[in-house]
Amino acid sequence: KAGVTQTPRYLIKTRGQQVTLSCSPISGHRSVSWYQQTPGQGLQFLFEYFSETQRNKGNFPGRFSGRQFSNSRSEMNVSTLELGDSALYLCASSTDWAEQYFGPGTRLTVT
Amino acid sequence: GDSVTQMEGPVTLSEEAFLTINCTYTATGYPSLFWYVQYPGEGLQLLLKATKADDKGSNKGFEATYRKETTSFHLEKGSVQVSDSAVYFCALISPETSGSRLTFGEGTQLTVNP
Numbered sequence: 001k002a003g004v005t006q007t008p009r010y011l012i013k014t015r016g017q018q019v020t021l022s023c024s025p026i027s028g029h030r031s032v033s034w035y036q037q038t039p040g041q042g043l044q045f046l047f048e049y050f051s052e053t054q055r056n057k058g059n060f061p062g063r064f065s066g067r068q069f070s071n072s073r074s075e076m077n078v079s080t081l082e083l084g085d086s087a088l089y090l091c092a093s094s095t096d097w098a099e100q101y102f103g104p105g106t107r108l109t110v111t
Numbered sequence: 112g113d114s115v116t117q118m119e120g121p122v123t124l125s126e127e128a129f130l131t132i133n134c135t136y137t138a139t140g141y142p143s144l145f146w147y148v149q150y151p152g153e154g155l156q157l158l159l160k161a162t163k164a165d166d167k168g169s170n171k172g173f174e175a176t177y178r179k180e181t182t183s184f185h186l187e188k189g190s191v192q193v194s195d196s197a198v199y200f201c202a203l204i205s206p207e208t209s210g211s212r213l214t215f216g217e218g219t220q221l222t223v224n225p
Binding site: 004006031033035042043045048050055056058090092094096099100101102103104105 | 143145147153154155156157160200209210211212213214215216217218
């Protein structure tokens with residue numbers, strides 16, 4: 001069974017721009033969660049989608065948004081990028097309320 | 112709120128040494144506990160899990176026991192290898208308070224020298 005895939009793997013953007021990251025979950029998994037990883041803040045939860053509905057949300061500003069499609073693929077969008085948004089963005093998929101399996105991440109650098 | 116505390120790192124060991132990475136947690140209800148490992152340039156891999164008190168999770172020689180009385184989930188391995196060098200994260204899910212959100216510890220960098 002294929003694992004969680006994330007695209008692109010690397011991104012370089014300029015302050016003020018927006019970015020969209022994509023995540024394809026493991027086949028059959030309906031829950032997709034997003035996490036931000038930085039050296040200073042560690043791993044922080046962004047949001048979770050289940051069956052196209054946002055089910056849980058972390059403490060991030062409204063510039064961070066997401067959505068999930070009917071095939072469970074998910075996208076995450078960050079608008080008006082700031083330097084502090086530079087991070088590794090990790091997507092994880094799971095069946096409901098079960099252990100989460102992570103993708104390789106998208107490394108976003110904001111200059 | 113929920114929280115996870117890991118021992119301060121980094122940890123440096125010689126090959127075949129015994130490994131312990133301490134993890135304690137604070138959570139309401141009955142959380143499930145996990146250890147994840149992250150190799151350089153990669154995402155997180157689930158190493159082991161335990162879903163109720165006194166459960167022992169094990170995988171690839173690593174073990175951890177869910178201790179509710181001490182709110183701990185320490186990771187152990189009897190004989191580490193160079194290939195075990197990575198960052199290890201303790202984490203919990205507590206559906207009663209935070210749904211499906213994983214709460215992570217700070218991570219412990221392990222380096223194993225030959």
